[in-house]
Amino acid sequence: MIECIDLTKRYGKFIAVDHLTLQVAERSALALWGANGAGKTTVIKCLLGLLRFEGAIRVDGLDVRRQGRAVRQRIGYVPQELAFYKEMTAVEMAAFYARLKGAPSERIDPVLEQVGLSEHLAKPVGALSGGMKQRLALGLALLSDPPVLVMDEPTSNLDAAARSQLLQLLAQVKTAGKTILFTSHRIEEVEALADAVAVMERGRLQFTCDSASLARRVGLRTQVKFIVPGHEVERALEVLQGEGLAARRNGIGVIVDVSHGEKARPIHTLSRARIEVIDFEVE
């Protein structure tokens, strides 16, 4: 459905995307994974025709350069930084973009209901919370029921609750059969949505893998913070370090650095040693 062939984007001597070739199959979801500056957003902007580039990008067989409007007609776009006309209300905004997309106005109410904004139609966009704005962005992207959804860090600015809500919505969208391309550096987002992951570094594609093996392939580590009774802190440290875990004291608790799939291991270790875990937090 989406094909990037030898995609290269230069800013003077700086190469933001370097000979990237990748494909996203119809009805599948691909995550572009990488640190800030890896070139993920640049790929999205090239796909939308916002940047000039070398190489070729095709969506549904259409060339982005020569058939830009037809390509964008097939794409619903959710940007990283929401740039809305703040004085418009949610429903005015939806009506405005529906007209631009050629979507029937009857789509507006069901879509806004689908993204949970039915009770906020009359609010100016500037007054919506971050989570609502992101859901509005998703709603606008779905107005014309496009076959492709392109998202740039869709949950990056959201708190945990709003992130969870949005991920549930996106899972429904995926189930409905959309082809999805999104950028992310959040593992839970990738695991929840992506079928495959393209890992980028300094503009180059390093490798592609399935989402389940991403954490292992990139050596992702997670910090788990435990609160244990004050008199047990020293013993907890000894037990954890004795198990080969990287543990250190942190105020009234203990921080353990574990690989992504091992978050439960320190809990089991402490439990076996009969050390009470009062609370814990994953960072």
Place this chain on the structure above:
Amino acid sequence: MNITVIWTLAQKELRDALRNRWFLLYTAAFVGLSLALSYMSLAGAGIAGFAGFGRTAASLINLVLLIIPLMALTVGAQSLAHEQEQGTLAYLLAQPVTRVEVFAGKYLGLAMSLLASVGLGFGIAGVVLAISDGAGSPAAYVGLMGRTYLLSLAMLSVGVLVSAMSKRAGVAIGGGLFLWLAFVFLGDLGLMGTALTMRLSVGQLLWLSLLNPLQVFKMAAILDINATLDLLGPAGIYAMQEYGQRLRIIFLALMAAWIVLPALAAYARFQRRGDF
């Protein structure tokens, strides 16, 4: 081109202009001063009729030369640069629209808002003149309004060109204000200085002054009202002797060039940009 897209964008632009406090301030100033000038000119003339209208028209020309370029240049300068700075332009261009539609929609919307402003100013002043029986020739008054509108479009095109060349709204508005100063004040001073130092002939002086769209507007408006440019001195007398009534076509062509050429240059710049 998709007309629905262009019209949708134009409507939004018009709505935004009517919410823009600077635009409202300029419009209020233009309407207020037009009204005051009409009233005072008629009161000062002491009689109604053509003398009153001529006096009012002369005052209106000077008012238009000051306010309309300022208004049109600043709204034009804000148009693209402000949206780019806010990030809304990139999001707009990510929709199934083409750049020519976005450009045309924005330009049309701003042109409609300027028409509303000019229409309001001239309309209210016209009502005062009509009530006082001092409207003189309604055709001349409507002609002056039409030329004012053409001047506002020319300045809008220049403002949009500045906007297309800037990434930041502040820089674009600064550029617009500088051009306003150049057209309104520095143009006259530069022309006088050049004429003195270069010892220009009257014909050269005439054509040099016609490079400034404000001068084109002024001469065209005076020609409409007085049917001659003699009151402009040697350059005006020369223009009448040399070109006669063909001047009307020359003025119209020059104003059309000032509307079309900067607008085309602005679109070309906008179309080529690849940094959204």
